[in-house]
Amino acid sequence: MGNQITTKWLGNMRFESTNPSGHNLFIDAGEENGGKGEGYRPKALMLSGLAGCSGLDVAALIKKMKLDVEDFTIEIDANLTEEHPKYYDKVAMHFHFYGNKLNEKKLQRAVDLSVEKYCGVMEMFRQFAELDIQTHFHKN
Structure with missing residues:
Protein backbone atom coordinates (compact mmCIF):
# COMPACT_ATOMS: atom_id res chain seq x y z
CA MET A 1 0.00 0.00 0.00
CA GLY A 2 2.65 2.54 1.01
CA ASN A 3 0.35 5.32 2.25
CA GLN A 4 0.71 5.09 5.98
CA ILE A 5 -0.56 7.64 8.45
CA THR A 6 -0.47 7.20 12.24
CA THR A 7 -2.96 9.23 14.24
CA LYS A 8 -2.40 9.28 18.01
CA TRP A 9 -4.89 10.31 20.66
CA LEU A 10 -3.50 13.09 22.86
CA GLY A 11 -6.34 12.99 25.37
CA ASN A 12 -9.74 14.67 25.43
CA MET A 13 -10.72 15.33 21.76
CA ARG A 14 -7.23 16.02 20.38
CA PHE A 15 -5.18 13.90 17.99
CA GLU A 16 -1.82 14.22 16.26
CA SER A 17 -1.56 12.78 12.77
CA THR A 18 1.69 12.01 10.97
CA ASN A 19 2.15 12.84 7.32
CA PRO A 20 4.59 11.32 4.80
CA SER A 21 5.95 14.88 4.31
CA GLY A 22 7.30 14.80 7.86
CA HIS A 23 4.98 17.62 8.97
CA ASN A 24 2.48 16.50 11.57
CA LEU A 25 -0.92 18.05 12.03
CA PHE A 26 -3.32 18.32 14.93
CA ILE A 27 -7.00 17.44 14.84
CA ASP A 28 -9.42 18.65 17.49
CA ALA A 29 -13.14 19.13 17.96
CA GLY A 30 -14.64 22.56 18.54
CA GLU A 31 -15.68 23.67 22.02
CA GLU A 32 -19.31 22.90 21.17
CA ASN A 33 -18.25 19.23 20.81
CA GLY A 34 -16.05 19.00 23.90
CA GLY A 35 -12.76 19.98 22.28
CA LYS A 36 -10.64 23.10 22.55
CA GLY A 37 -10.43 23.97 18.85
CA GLU A 38 -6.65 23.39 18.90
CA GLY A 39 -6.50 21.63 15.58
CA TYR A 40 -8.09 21.02 12.24
CA ARG A 41 -11.62 19.69 11.85
CA PRO A 42 -11.54 16.43 9.87
CA LYS A 43 -14.23 17.32 7.32
CA ALA A 44 -12.83 20.80 6.70
CA LEU A 45 -9.42 19.18 6.25
CA MET A 46 -10.91 17.24 3.34
CA LEU A 47 -11.81 20.54 1.67
CA SER A 48 -8.27 21.84 2.23
CA GLY A 49 -7.04 18.59 0.70
CA LEU A 50 -9.24 19.16 -2.33
CA ALA A 51 -8.08 22.77 -2.77
CA GLY A 52 -4.46 21.81 -2.17
CA CYS A 53 -4.54 18.91 -4.63
CA SER A 54 -6.06 20.97 -7.41
CA GLY A 55 -3.98 24.03 -6.47
CA LEU A 56 -0.74 22.06 -6.85
CA ASP A 57 -1.85 20.90 -10.31
CA VAL A 58 -2.67 24.44 -11.39
CA ALA A 59 0.54 25.88 -9.87
CA ALA A 60 2.60 23.26 -11.75
CA LEU A 61 0.79 24.12 -15.00
CA ILE A 62 1.26 27.88 -14.43
CA LYS A 63 5.00 27.18 -14.13
CA LYS A 64 5.07 24.81 -17.11
CA MET A 65 3.08 27.17 -19.37
CA LYS A 66 5.14 30.15 -18.06
CA LEU A 67 1.98 32.10 -17.23
CA ASP A 68 2.06 35.46 -15.50
CA VAL A 69 -0.13 35.26 -12.39
CA GLU A 70 0.29 37.64 -9.45
CA ASP A 71 -2.07 35.89 -7.09
CA PHE A 72 -4.24 32.80 -7.05
CA THR A 73 -6.78 31.66 -4.46
CA ILE A 74 -9.28 28.82 -4.28
CA GLU A 75 -12.47 29.33 -2.33
CA ILE A 76 -14.66 26.38 -1.42
CA ASP A 77 -18.18 26.49 -0.06
CA ALA A 78 -19.53 23.06 0.85
CA ASN A 79 -22.93 21.90 2.00
CA LEU A 80 -23.11 19.29 4.74
CA THR A 81 -26.07 16.89 4.87
CA GLU A 82 -28.37 17.13 7.91
CA GLU A 83 -28.51 13.41 8.70
CA HIS A 84 -25.72 11.32 10.21
CA PRO A 85 -23.29 10.35 8.84
CA LYS A 86 -23.00 13.97 7.69
CA TYR A 87 -21.07 14.41 4.47
CA TYR A 88 -20.58 17.03 1.77
CA LYS A 101 -1.27 39.86 -17.84
CA LEU A 102 -3.61 36.94 -17.28
CA ASN A 103 -3.86 34.49 -20.16
CA GLU A 104 -7.46 33.53 -19.42
CA LYS A 105 -7.62 30.78 -22.04
CA LYS A 106 -4.52 28.99 -20.75
CA LEU A 107 -5.48 29.44 -17.09
CA GLN A 108 -8.91 27.97 -17.82
CA ARG A 109 -7.14 25.07 -19.53
CA ALA A 110 -4.96 24.55 -16.42
CA VAL A 111 -8.07 24.45 -14.19
CA ASP A 112 -9.84 22.06 -16.59
CA LEU A 113 -6.85 19.71 -16.71
CA SER A 114 -6.74 19.55 -12.92
CA VAL A 115 -10.49 19.11 -12.55
CA GLU A 116 -10.96 16.57 -15.33
CA LYS A 117 -7.67 14.71 -15.44
CA TYR A 118 -5.07 15.16 -12.72
CA CYS A 119 -6.63 15.80 -9.31
CA GLY A 120 -7.18 12.52 -7.49
CA VAL A 121 -8.91 14.19 -4.56
CA MET A 122 -11.39 15.73 -7.02
CA GLU A 123 -12.10 12.24 -8.36
CA HIS A 138 -9.35 39.75 -11.76
CA LYS A 139 -7.29 42.41 -13.51
CA ASN A 140 -5.41 44.56 -10.99
Missing part, protein backbone atom coordinates in the same frame (compact mmCIF):
# COMPACT_ATOMS: atom_id res chain seq x y z
CA ASP A 89 -23.24 16.54 -0.92
CA LYS A 90 -22.60 19.83 -2.76
CA VAL A 91 -19.23 21.50 -3.21
CA ALA A 92 -18.73 24.84 -4.97
CA MET A 93 -15.11 25.53 -5.87
CA HIS A 94 -14.07 28.94 -7.16
CA PHE A 95 -10.64 29.59 -8.65
CA HIS A 96 -9.61 33.26 -8.50
CA PHE A 97 -6.68 34.52 -10.57
CA TYR A 98 -5.26 38.03 -10.12
CA GLY A 99 -2.87 39.93 -12.37
CA ASN A 100 -2.42 42.38 -15.25
CA MET A 124 -12.79 11.01 -4.81
CA PHE A 125 -15.16 13.94 -4.14
CA ARG A 126 -16.99 13.14 -7.38
CA GLN A 127 -18.07 9.83 -5.85
CA PHE A 128 -20.25 11.52 -3.23
CA ALA A 129 -20.71 15.21 -4.07
CA GLU A 130 -22.13 17.41 -6.78
CA LEU A 131 -19.30 19.71 -7.86
CA ASP A 132 -19.69 23.24 -9.17
CA ILE A 133 -16.37 24.61 -10.46
CA GLN A 134 -15.95 28.21 -11.56
CA THR A 135 -12.99 30.31 -12.67
CA HIS A 136 -12.75 34.06 -12.08
CA PHE A 137 -10.20 36.48 -13.52
Whole structure:
Protein backbone atom coordinates (compact mmCIF):
# COMPACT_ATOMS: atom_id res chain seq x y z
CA MET A 1 0.00 0.00 0.00
CA GLY A 2 2.65 2.54 1.01
CA ASN A 3 0.35 5.32 2.25
CA GLN A 4 0.71 5.09 5.98
CA ILE A 5 -0.56 7.64 8.45
CA THR A 6 -0.47 7.20 12.24
CA THR A 7 -2.96 9.23 14.24
CA LYS A 8 -2.40 9.28 18.01
CA TRP A 9 -4.89 10.31 20.66
CA LEU A 10 -3.50 13.09 22.86
CA GLY A 11 -6.34 12.99 25.37
CA ASN A 12 -9.74 14.67 25.43
CA MET A 13 -10.72 15.33 21.76
CA ARG A 14 -7.23 16.02 20.38
CA PHE A 15 -5.18 13.90 17.99
CA GLU A 16 -1.82 14.22 16.26
CA SER A 17 -1.56 12.78 12.77
CA THR A 18 1.69 12.01 10.97
CA ASN A 19 2.15 12.84 7.32
CA PRO A 20 4.59 11.32 4.80
CA SER A 21 5.95 14.88 4.31
CA GLY A 22 7.30 14.80 7.86
CA HIS A 23 4.98 17.62 8.97
CA ASN A 24 2.48 16.50 11.57
CA LEU A 25 -0.92 18.05 12.03
CA PHE A 26 -3.32 18.32 14.93
CA ILE A 27 -7.00 17.44 14.84
CA ASP A 28 -9.42 18.65 17.49
CA ALA A 29 -13.14 19.13 17.96
CA GLY A 30 -14.64 22.56 18.54
CA GLU A 31 -15.68 23.67 22.02
CA GLU A 32 -19.31 22.90 21.17
CA ASN A 33 -18.25 19.23 20.81
CA GLY A 34 -16.05 19.00 23.90
CA GLY A 35 -12.76 19.98 22.28
CA LYS A 36 -10.64 23.10 22.55
CA GLY A 37 -10.43 23.97 18.85
CA GLU A 38 -6.65 23.39 18.90
CA GLY A 39 -6.50 21.63 15.58
CA TYR A 40 -8.09 21.02 12.24
CA ARG A 41 -11.62 19.69 11.85
CA PRO A 42 -11.54 16.43 9.87
CA LYS A 43 -14.23 17.32 7.32
CA ALA A 44 -12.83 20.80 6.70
CA LEU A 45 -9.42 19.18 6.25
CA MET A 46 -10.91 17.24 3.34
CA LEU A 47 -11.81 20.54 1.67
CA SER A 48 -8.27 21.84 2.23
CA GLY A 49 -7.04 18.59 0.70
CA LEU A 50 -9.24 19.16 -2.33
CA ALA A 51 -8.08 22.77 -2.77
CA GLY A 52 -4.46 21.81 -2.17
CA CYS A 53 -4.54 18.91 -4.63
CA SER A 54 -6.06 20.97 -7.41
CA GLY A 55 -3.98 24.03 -6.47
CA LEU A 56 -0.74 22.06 -6.85
CA ASP A 57 -1.85 20.90 -10.31
CA VAL A 58 -2.67 24.44 -11.39
CA ALA A 59 0.54 25.88 -9.87
CA ALA A 60 2.60 23.26 -11.75
CA LEU A 61 0.79 24.12 -15.00
CA ILE A 62 1.26 27.88 -14.43
CA LYS A 63 5.00 27.18 -14.13
CA LYS A 64 5.07 24.81 -17.11
CA MET A 65 3.08 27.17 -19.37
CA LYS A 66 5.14 30.15 -18.06
CA LEU A 67 1.98 32.10 -17.23
CA ASP A 68 2.06 35.46 -15.50
CA VAL A 69 -0.13 35.26 -12.39
CA GLU A 70 0.29 37.64 -9.45
CA ASP A 71 -2.07 35.89 -7.09
CA PHE A 72 -4.24 32.80 -7.05
CA THR A 73 -6.78 31.66 -4.46
CA ILE A 74 -9.28 28.82 -4.28
CA GLU A 75 -12.47 29.33 -2.33
CA ILE A 76 -14.66 26.38 -1.42
CA ASP A 77 -18.18 26.49 -0.06
CA ALA A 78 -19.53 23.06 0.85
CA ASN A 79 -22.93 21.90 2.00
CA LEU A 80 -23.11 19.29 4.74
CA THR A 81 -26.07 16.89 4.87
CA GLU A 82 -28.37 17.13 7.91
CA GLU A 83 -28.51 13.41 8.70
CA HIS A 84 -25.72 11.32 10.21
CA PRO A 85 -23.29 10.35 8.84
CA LYS A 86 -23.00 13.97 7.69
CA TYR A 87 -21.07 14.41 4.47
CA TYR A 88 -20.58 17.03 1.77
CA ASP A 89 -23.24 16.54 -0.92
CA LYS A 90 -22.60 19.83 -2.76
CA VAL A 91 -19.23 21.50 -3.21
CA ALA A 92 -18.73 24.84 -4.97
CA MET A 93 -15.11 25.53 -5.87
CA HIS A 94 -14.07 28.94 -7.16
CA PHE A 95 -10.64 29.59 -8.65
CA HIS A 96 -9.61 33.26 -8.50
CA PHE A 97 -6.68 34.52 -10.57
CA TYR A 98 -5.26 38.03 -10.12
CA GLY A 99 -2.87 39.93 -12.37
CA ASN A 100 -2.42 42.38 -15.25
CA LYS A 101 -1.27 39.86 -17.84
CA LEU A 102 -3.61 36.94 -17.28
CA ASN A 103 -3.86 34.49 -20.16
CA GLU A 104 -7.46 33.53 -19.42
CA LYS A 105 -7.62 30.78 -22.04
CA LYS A 106 -4.52 28.99 -20.75
CA LEU A 107 -5.48 29.44 -17.09
CA GLN A 108 -8.91 27.97 -17.82
CA ARG A 109 -7.14 25.07 -19.53
CA ALA A 110 -4.96 24.55 -16.42
CA VAL A 111 -8.07 24.45 -14.19
CA ASP A 112 -9.84 22.06 -16.59
CA LEU A 113 -6.85 19.71 -16.71
CA SER A 114 -6.74 19.55 -12.92
CA VAL A 115 -10.49 19.11 -12.55
CA GLU A 116 -10.96 16.57 -15.33
CA LYS A 117 -7.67 14.71 -15.44
CA TYR A 118 -5.07 15.16 -12.72
CA CYS A 119 -6.63 15.80 -9.31
CA GLY A 120 -7.18 12.52 -7.49
CA VAL A 121 -8.91 14.19 -4.56
CA MET A 122 -11.39 15.73 -7.02
CA GLU A 123 -12.10 12.24 -8.36
CA MET A 124 -12.79 11.01 -4.81
CA PHE A 125 -15.16 13.94 -4.14
CA ARG A 126 -16.99 13.14 -7.38
CA GLN A 127 -18.07 9.83 -5.85
CA PHE A 128 -20.25 11.52 -3.23
CA ALA A 129 -20.71 15.21 -4.07
CA GLU A 130 -22.13 17.41 -6.78
CA LEU A 131 -19.30 19.71 -7.86
CA ASP A 132 -19.69 23.24 -9.17
CA ILE A 133 -16.37 24.61 -10.46
CA GLN A 134 -15.95 28.21 -11.56
CA THR A 135 -12.99 30.31 -12.67
CA HIS A 136 -12.75 34.06 -12.08
CA PHE A 137 -10.20 36.48 -13.52
CA HIS A 138 -9.35 39.75 -11.76
CA LYS A 139 -7.29 42.41 -13.51
CA ASN A 140 -5.41 44.56 -10.99
